[in-house]
Amino acid sequence: MAVAIVAANMTEFGQRESWLLELLTEAGEGCLQEMAADRTAVEHCYVSNMASGEFEGQTGVANALAAELGLVPAYTARVDQTSASGGAGIYTAWQSVASGASELTLLVGGEKMTHVSTAESTDIIASLTHDVEYKHGVTLPSFAGLTARAYLERYDAPRESLAEVAVKNHANGSLNPRAQFQETVDRETVLESPVVADPLRLYDFCPITDGSAALLFCPAEDAAEYTDEYVTVEGIAGATDSHAVHQRTEPTVMNGVVESGAHAMEQADTGPAEIDVAELHDMFTILEFLQMEGLGLAPQGRAWEQVMEGRTRRDGELPVNTSGGLKSKGHPLGATGVAQAVELYEQLTGVAGDRQVDAETGLACNVGGFGNCVTTTVLEGGR
Amino acid sequence: MSETLLAHRCPNGHLHYPGHRVCPDCGVSPTGTVDLSNREGTVRTWTTNTATPPGVREPNTLAIVAFEVDGQTVQVVGQTTTDDVETGQRVRPVYVERLRDPEAGIRHRESQDWDGYRFEPVESG
Numbered sequence: 192m193a194v195a196i197v198a199a200n201m202t203e204f205g206q207r208e209s210w211l212l213e214l215l216t217e218a219g220e221g222c223l224q225e226m227a228a229d230r231t232a233v234e235h236c237y238v239s240n241m242a243s244g245e246f247e248g249q250t251g252v253a254n255a256l257a258a259e260l261g262l263v264p265a266y267t268a269r270v271d272q273t274s275a276s277g278g279a280g281i282y283t284a285w286q287s288v289a290s291g292a293s294e295l296t297l298l299v300g301g302e303k304m305t306h307v308s309t310a311e312s313t314d315i316i317a318s319l320t321h322d323v324e325y326k327h328g329v330t331l332p333s334f335a336g337l338t339a340r341a342y343l344e345r346y347d348a349p350r351e352s353l354a355e356v357a358v359k360n361h362a363n364g365s366l367n368p369r370a371q372f373q374e375t376v377d378r379e380t381v382l383e384s385p386v387v388a389d390p391l392r393l394y395d396f397c398p399i400t401d402g403s404a405a406l407l408f409c410p411a412e413d414a415a416e417y418t419d420e421y422v423t424v425e426g427i428a429g430a431t432d433s434h435a436v437h438q439r440t441e442p443t444v445m446n447g448v449v450e451s452g453a454h455a456m457e458q459a460d461t462g463p464a465e466i467d468v469a470e471l472h473d474m475f476t477i478l479e480f481l482q483m484e485g486l487g488l489a490p491q492g493r494a495w496e497q498v499m500e501g502r503t504r505r506d507g508e509l510p511v512n513t514s515g516g517l518k519s520k521g522h523p524l525g526a527t528g529v530a531q532a533v534e535l536y537e538q539l540t541g542v543a544g545d546r547q548v549d550a551e552t553g554l555a556c557n558v559g560g561f562g563n564c565v566t567t568t569v570l571e572g573g574r
Numbered sequence: 575m576s577e578t579l580l581a582h583r584c585p586n587g588h589l590h591y592p593g594h595r596v597c598p599d600c601g602v603s604p605t606g607t608v609d610l611s612n613r614e615g616t617v618r619t620w621t622t623n624t625a626t627p628p629g630v631r632e633p634n635t636l637a638i639v640a641f642e643v644d645g646q647t648v649q650v651v652g653q654t655t656t657d658d659v660e661t662g663q664r665v666r667p668v669y670v671e672r673l674r675d676p677e678a679g680i681r682h683r684e685s686q687d688w689d690g691y692r693f694e695p696v697e698s699g
Contacts (some may be wrong), residue, residue: 310626311627313626313627314628314679315680323651325686327652327674328653329651330623330626332625333634337637340619340620344619385624387623389621389623391621442638
């Protein structure tokens, strides 16, 4: 059964005083307010969240949200796929409608992170690594440093090309009123910022963020009952890669991205050349290159050239991360994949305001771990 | 504690570190091990991390090191003994009893071991 997204909402991303349940409630309520039906019609409610127990000692968030939003007795479940929890939530919500199990599904992703120190937050996220990695103090940023060096050396790419990803995404984020950083940065600022995981510097990394985002799913044939403007889920697929990152033969290829992207585009009966706008998981600048190449949006080892040439800017041939990406909009783990689809929803329904681009088909790639688990989604404007 | 660095070998000759229930390349159960602790490897890539989690040294220089064994390549990630590292450099494993403070991180102390090998550059020639 074809599935539509009929409402989308997100909170402001950044340092928020609200705890997770309040953030989820804000985005979920915003989404429900947008649809023209009684909320009791919601049959399933999923929460995408990586680590509410670890960050704030709160468990059982899906049931708590359903009760808060007046959705009881809707079926609920929490979806955790680390940084890709949001994409996995889209998959779960899509499945619930496509299978006929639910005729109206609310998905809310969220994370509350900024109340713990950067070191603690890094450790919570690093706990997804293999034992043999964790004991060496390997973190996700250190994987980024290891991979960025391998990429720059292998493809003879200039360090400036990574900086250009940050410059572009901050420029986009400066037009997004819900982004954590709404300021542009120049290349020098990126290149002179403190080293975090050599050769990567502070501005190569996304910030630590609180926030939530929500989507509402129904059968495409019912979409007009809820809204005049909607998008359809044309393709969605997830894939995994090795748990221990160093075991991968080629460090500059993320096989989870390759597999999930190929399957999602095949399901959508489309290809890289048909994608008009993309939201990629730029947790680190280097990841934008790896995803462009893994998805076939750029040849292997050449994404850096396309970024340098401006092809992925908002006014380029293939705008990437019009929302500002994780880099500028922020990265509240469980919210991120959902927020990617919120941006595509707004672009495809023509309500993206200053960030609006001309697009009929959009792709989102949500990456968990360091490519350990990936979900790719292809959306099309419904009307 | 174990003063070995064991790669696991399957009947088809594939080598992996760490070992898994079945070989990631061919799905067959590993039947043997190769101790890498007395061999030299080559730095494939490296990074110096200056924002480390609780209980981890700062800065923390890490390398992915490739070992060639009987025509097969097996890769290991680990700390280096120095921050002065280069891609392509030859290194050898050096045993240390504690790589990070088991009391400081989020993992439960008893859930895994904390000893292992750092990589030390080998003088050429």
